[in-house]
Amino acid sequence: MQERVARTMVDFAQMKAFAEDPLVLTSGAGIRVTDVEGRTYIDGLSGTFCASLGHGDARLADAGAAQLHRLAMAAPTMATNDRALELVETLLGMLPDRYAVVKLFSGGSEATENAMKIARQYHKQTGQAGRYKILSHYRSYHGGTGNAVAAGGWPAWRAPYEPLAGGFVHLHTPDPYRPPFDAAPWAMTPDRLAATYLRLVEEAIELEGPGTIAALITEPILMSAGVVIPPDGYLPGLRELCDRYGILLIFDEIITAFGRVGTTFASELFATWPDIMCLGKGMSGGYAPLSAVVMTADVARPFWGDPRDLVQFHSGHTYGANPVACAIGLAAIAELREKGLAKRAAARGERLQAGLAAVAERHPAIGDVRGRGLLVGVEFVADRGSRARFPATVDIGVRVRDEARKRGLLLRASHWMLVLAPPLILTDAEVDEIVSIVGDACDAVLPGLPAAPGAGA
Numbered sequence: 001m002q003e004r005v006a007r008t009m010v011d012f013a014q015m016k017a018f019a020e021d022p023l024v025l026t027s028g029a030g031i032r033v034t035d036v037e038g039r040t041y042i043d044g045l046s047g048t049f050c051a052s053l054g055h056g057d058a059r060l061a062d063a064g065a066a067q068l069h070r071l072a073m074a075a076p077t078m079a080t081n082d083r084a085l086e087l088v089e090t091l092l093g094m095l096p097d098r099y100a101v102v103k104l105f106s107g108g109s110e111a112t113e114n115a116m117k118i119a120r121q122y123h124k125q126t127g128q129a130g131r132y133k134i135l136s137h138y139r140s141y142h143g144g145t146g147n148a149v150a151a152g153g154w155p156a157w158r159a160p161y162e163p164l165a166g167g168f169v170h171l172h173t174p175d176p177y178r179p180p181f182d183a184a185p186w187a188m189t190p191d192r193l194a195a196t197y198l199r200l201v202e203e204a205i206e207l208e209g210p211g212t213i214a215a216l217i218t219e220p221i222l223m224s225a226g227v228v229i230p231p232d233g234y235l236p237g238l239r240e241l242c243d244r245y246g247i248l249l250i251f252d253e254i255i256t257a258f259g260r261v262g263t264t265f266a267s268e269l270f271a272t273w274p275d276i277m278c279l280g281k282g283m284s285g286g287y288a289p290l291s292a293v294v295m296t297a298d299v300a301r302p303f304w305g306d307p308r309d310l311v312q313f314h315s316g317h318t319y320g321a322n323p324v325a326c327a328i329g330l331a332a333i334a335e336l337r338e339k340g341l342a343k344r345a346a347a348r349g350e351r352l353q354a355g356l357a358a359v360a361e362r363h364p365a366i367g368d369v370r371g372r373g374l375l376v377g378v379e380f381v382a383d384r385g386s387r388a389r390f391p392a393t394v395d396i397g398v399r400v401r402d403e404a405r406k407r408g409l410l411l412r413a414s415h416w417m418l419v420l421a422p423p424l425i426l427t428d429a430e431v432d433e434i435v436s437i438v439g440d441a442c443d444a445v446l447p448g449l450p451a452a453p454g455a456g457a
């Protein structure tokens with residue numbers, strides 16, 4: 001098995017280490033997956049934020065199978081298909097009236113990549129050809145394709161592929177836990193913090209030249225930045241700045257939509273709606289590659305004209321709006337709504353955060369537990385007072401993740417964070433099981449950590 005595993009590459013994984021202790025999954029049922037050795041794990045990350053409805057859902061499998069027998073591929077450059085049209089109607093029916101057009105794709109990166117292209121083309125076709133720059137946040141992740149990597153804000157994921165596309169400008173992460181200010185920032189009210197971050201954004205807009213900026217893309221909750229929930233007022237403030245400066249606001253809701261954060265869309269949670277919204281992952285429950293770019297009537301209008309005007313969207317992907325993916329998406333959305341999973345995620349998420357906060361009480365190295373719904377992060381610190389991190393070489397998150405895996409739980413880790421995002425169908429008892437495993441894994445790793453210089457509790 002190790003030799004076979006060494007002949008592939010797993011996303012973001014160092015294959016030398018991975019091949020020594022590979023994880024090869026073969027099946028799944030409910031919130032659990034089973035590996036080739038017959039070991040079962042709780043899927044604490046829903047694949048990667050996709051499998052909101054759990055594994056082995058017969059309704060979704062049947063929806064895909066029925067569509068495979070009916071029509072599997074629908075000439076994407078010449079036709080659309082009935083399932084795609086149904087899905088578009090369903091999505092628009094779930095969103096405020098201002099949204100009018102949906103373009104379907106097959107992955108999150110395709111959605112963000114094309115959202116940025118739509119923004120640029122929109123400006124070219126509305127007499128503002130000088131607007132091409134894209135603003136995004138440091139520490140963000142928007143996917144693995146060219147423009148998406150350029151918009152992303154973690155050096156490690158950018159540097160190997162430089163030089164990247166030009167015209168991308170990064171803003172400070174609106175992190176309430178770790179802002180880049182000297183004066184005890186955690187003593188600031190959320191309003192002041194939001195206003196301060198917004199001042200930095202406005203300064204960037206002014207210095208770049210407002211007439212050069214096409215769009216600002218952000219996740220409403222920035223998962224890769226460390227499940228960062230911007231301070232109250234920040235997202236409405238971005239909306240206001242974008243309106244004032246003629247910039248299109250794009251929300252990357254690839255992770256946050258379809259109940260993950262306790263509401264159907266995170267935009268709802270923050271009462272702030274973008275001009276363009278990117279959807280993916282939970283939209284098909286992870287049962288098919290499916291994503292979407294939703295746009296307002298204002299954004300869509302300049303793409304409507306005579307063939308000779310050449311104002312159509314000049315791009316597409318072979319598997320975009322694939323009928324099988326759309327049929328599965330329709331079934332997944334129906335199930336999400338029938339089971340009231342967004343509301344359920346809000347309640348289970350509170351229980352998960354409360355359980356993890358109790359673990360933090362016995363571990364000073366846990367600096368913060370935060371999240372919304374079933375998107376929850378745990379941040380490690382060497383010192384709760386200063387919020388200083390341990391050096392990356394201590395690799396706490398990864399060590400806790402490995403201990404959790406030994407105990408039957410899969411989760412995401414970096415050296416300073418854990419992220420949990422289990423399927424939205426989980427029960428209270430399963431939440432408690434996750435908390436107990438994370439607690440045991442922390443008990444195994446954290447007491448043995450080297451003391452931080454000058455660390456207090």
Ligand SMILES: Cc1ncc(COP(=O)(O)O)c(C=O)c1O
Pocket residue numbers: 048107108109110112141142143144219223252254255280281
């Ligand atoms: C916020 C966000 N945007 C975009 C993407 C890219 O999606 P995909 O991996 O489906 O291309 C991801 C993937 O994890 C993501 O987390």
